[in-house]
Amino acid sequence: MLMNLFKFKGGVKPPSNKLQSNHLPIAQAPMPSRLVVPLHQSIGGTPQPIVAAGDHVLKGQKIGEADGWISAAVHAPTSGTVLEVAMHVRPHPSGLDSLCVVIEPDGKDEWITRTPIDHKAAAPADVFHHLQQCGIVGLGGAGFPAHGKLTPSKGVAMDELIINGAECEPFITCDDLLMRERADEVVRGIAVFRDLLQPKRVLIGIEDNKPEAIAAMQAAVDAQNEPFSVVAVPTLYPAGGAKQLIRVLTGKEVPGSMRSTADMGVQVFNVGTAYSAWRAVAHGEPLISRILTITGNVHAPRNYEVLIGTPMGELLALAQPHPDTDGILMGGPMMGFLVPNPQVPVVKTTNCLIAHDDRLFPPKAPEMPCIRCGSCAQVCPHELQPFEMYWFSRAKNFGKTQEYNIFDCIECGCCSYVCPSRIPLVQYFRFAKSEIWAREREKNAADAAKSRFEFKQVREEREKAEKAEKLAKAAAAQAAKKAAEAAAAANTENATAPTAETVTTPAVADPAAAAVNPEKEAKRATIEAAMARAKAQREAVQPKNTESLTPEQQKAAAEIEARRVAAHLIEPEPVASAPASEKPE
Amino acid sequence: MDILLAIAIMALGAVVLGAALGFAAIKFKVEGDPLVEKIEAILPQTQCGQCGFPGCKPYAEAIVNGEEINKCPPGGTEGVQRLADLLGREVKPLDAEEKPKSVAIIDENTCIGCTLCIQACPVDAIVGAAKQMHTIIGQQCTGCELCLPPCPVECIHMEVIQETIDNWKWKYPVVEMRVETTDKAAPMKEAA
Structure with missing residues (x-):
């Protein structure tokens, strides 16, 4: 149909290399000798394994339970025995291991009971749950759980649902073949998405280098009498990027800061996602296989329907690679990466395997200095300034790279593709991004x-204070008891003695203080009682050598005492000894 | 007469400005030393005391008062670099050996449940009770090693954090030196 299309800035036109693999129909890949199914195949939480070594599983049986809302279940691709749940290398540029379920097929390919869902009758939440349980994730590359994207954004009306059949990367033809052969089911899947999202219009964007796919999709749309528009978009890499396709079809510019395009009323799904969602809804089939292109340095490039978990090396052998093949590239030549070894399994987001050799991908000449030609900025589809980001990434000045919006970079590789100095710009950006993420993690840690340290300090202070308070309370209670006893004893012993006076007088003299702080008062009473006791003891025990003195001697002694008092050699009142006697209490 | 007017205007100006400054001094008073906070933000908050101060904040305060900036081993050379940038001081080599980031692990068979490590942990990352087995919450362990010395049975050891897919980082792109090896994977990575 005729439609006013828009343009995104930049983009490149690499040789498409699609003709090698798109002339043959999709073939069914044979059952591999064993399947290695990584549990973490989508964005979000890592599914938890729910099977153990030795378990017998059926085709489509859940083996990994979704962990959280943004996560999707993982299933056994065929019936067989679980050999182990262990760490195996996963298709990831790091070449590191992650938890995988290894299944030995029994050859029966026996299905588990499949339960379809009537998406029109069921509540949307149930449909989302069904899709999550069927492990439906975005098959375009990122692997975002589909149900997460189908949840409408609050307060934003859905204007456009865009179905991405652009497939802009060279070599890849899996979406092309899917649309040619299974357009009917793709369109039905789109209808499911339409029913869930209720958009004003549905646009199916397909690059104009796939006329058969466009015709097939148009025919399916017409046959089902759906109001979807099949739109041929100009072939220009990366037209298949979500933001670029939105721009081309609607003219809407997605702001860099926007996390989800649903916030501006647009949602994009890959055609493969629509197809697998339809299989899940109508047939209850979980996502256990996908269509993938095997091409590159091989005799027989073709598209295959492949079970998730099939080792890539076994698949590549189907296409008869040339003897000089020296590696497997997963994904396209622009954004793909070389897998660490041929045992790496196919995952949900594997759309293409390219046999790598030096003829197709000549070794890169050494990097030359940036000559500031600005070519990278001209081709950047996100209107970034790759040369600036390159300087700052190279200098590890990550704050500056963020000022130049490095996180808007989709790593499409256009800048590296055109750089006359052959600078691996995207490598620098990936490096900078992962460093920034690592720093963010460290900062959070x-x-x-x-905060934990500060909390511990506060807690220790509080515990100390509580302990001190408890001790003080106990001491005060004991002291009050003793004081009362002592006072009672002193009163009964000698009512007229000055000891009783010293005990009672301050209490009477300062009733206000007593009222304000009875604990303190009790303590003081104890001290005074103790002092009084000490005094009484001293008075009771008169120095022996003064008993039989003559009056003259006594007088002399008194004079000496008086002089000593005057000279402050001794204290007139024996106060100093009082605290000592209080201590043992 | 004119000169009196000029003096009066200047005096008035001085009074007005003085009042404004005085008001600003009270209204916009900065609590604490903002430099300490900036330094503290750079320090790794392991609270390990390897710098000789009882925590990261006291060390940050000491740095403001002239302490050397190269005494934080967990911060590493990069930490020294960032402190030097912030403070305009010279970068000095780290005053200790830089260790890879680790977490403490309790051998739960040997642990006697003495709670000494729990008391030593600055971030409360150890769970346990008296005469009960203790364990370390790995995510919250800062790797400060303060729990190692108090343990009477030496059941705690440090384990270097392994690289996983979650913490893996893209490497700095380096120019390949053409060394003849059988491992061709590395140079091919950027072949695309």
């Missing part, structure tokens, strides 16, 4: 450690 440091903040958490700091």
Whole structure:
């Protein structure tokens, strides 16, 4: 149909290399000798394994339970025995291991009971749950759980639902073949998405280098009498990027800061996602296989329907690679990466395997200095300034790279593709991004450690205070008891003695203080009682050598005493000894 | 007469400005030393005390008062670099050996449940009770090693954090030196 299309800035036209693999129909890949199914195949939480070594599983049986809302279940691709749940290498540029379920097929390919869902009758939440349980994730590359994208954004009306059949990367033809052969089911899947999202219009964007796919999709749309528009978009890499396709079809510019395009009333799904969603809804089939292109340095490039978990090396052998093949590239030549070894399994987001050799991908000449030609900025589809980001990434000045919006970079590789100095710009950006993420993690960890440390200090202070208070209370209670006893004893012993006076007088003299702080008062009473006791003891025990003195001697002694008092050699009142006697209490 | 007017205007100006400054001094008073906070933000908050101060904040305060900036081993050379940038001081080599980031692990068979490590942990990352087995919450362990010395049975050891897919980082792109090896994977990575 005729439609006013828009343009995104930049983009490149690499040789498409699609003709090698799109002339043959999709073939069914044979059952591999064993399947290695990584549990983490989508964005979000890592599914938890729910099977153990030795378990017998059926085709489509859930083996990994979704962990959280943004996560999707993982299923056994065929019936067989679980050999182990262990760490195996996963298709990831790091070449590191992650938890995988290894299944030995029994050859029966026996299905588990499949339960379809009537998406029109069921509540949307149930449909989302069904899709999550069927492990439906975005098959375009990122692997975002589909149900997460189908949840409408609050307060924003859905204007456009865009179905991405652009397939802009060279070599890849899996979406092309899917649309040619299974357009009917793709369109039905789109209808499911339409019913859930209720958009004003549905646009199916397909690059104009796939006329058969466009015709097939148009025919299916017409046959089902759906009001979807099949739109041929100009072939220009990366037209299949979600933001670029939105721009081309609607003219809407997605702001860099926007996390989800649903916030501006647009949602994009890959055609493969629509197809697998339809299989899940109408047939209850979980996502256990996908269509994938095997091409590159091979005799027989073709598209295959492949079970998730099939080792890539076994698949590549189907296409008869040339003997000089020296690696497997997963994904396209622009954004793909070389897998660490041929045992790496196919995952939900594997859309293409390219046999790598030096003829197709000549070794890159050494990087030359940037000559500031600005070519990278001209081709950047996100209107970034790759040369600036390159300087700052190279200098590890990550704050500056963020000022130049490095996180808007989709790593499409256009800048590296055109760079006359052959600078691996995207490598620098990936490096900078992962460093920034790592720093963010460290910062969060440091903040958490700091708050925990501060909390511990506060807690220790509080515990100390509580302990001191408890001790004081206990001491006060004991002291009050003793004081009362002592006072009672003193009163009964000698009512007229000055000891009783010293005990009672301050209490009477300062009733206000007593009222304000009875604990303190009790303590003081104890001290005074103790002092009084000490005094009484001293008075009771008169120095022996003064008993039989003559009056003259006594007088002399008294004079000496008086002089000593005057000279402050001794204290007139024996106060100093009082605290000592209080201590043992 | 004119000169009196000029003096009066200047005096008035001085009074007005003085009042404004005085008001600003009270209204916009900065609590604490903002430099300490900036330094503290750079320090790794392991609270390990390897710098000789009882925590990261005291060290940050000491740095403001002239302490050397190269005494934080967990911060590493990069931490020294960032402190030097912030403070305009010279970068000095780290005053200790830089260790890879680790977490403490309790051998739960040997642990006697003495709670000494729990008291030593600055971030409360150890769970346990008296005469009960203790364990370390790995995510919250800062790797400060303060729990190692108090343990009477030496059941705690440090384990270096392994690289996983979650914490893996893209490497700095380096120019390949053409060394003849059988491992061709690395140079091919950017072949695309």
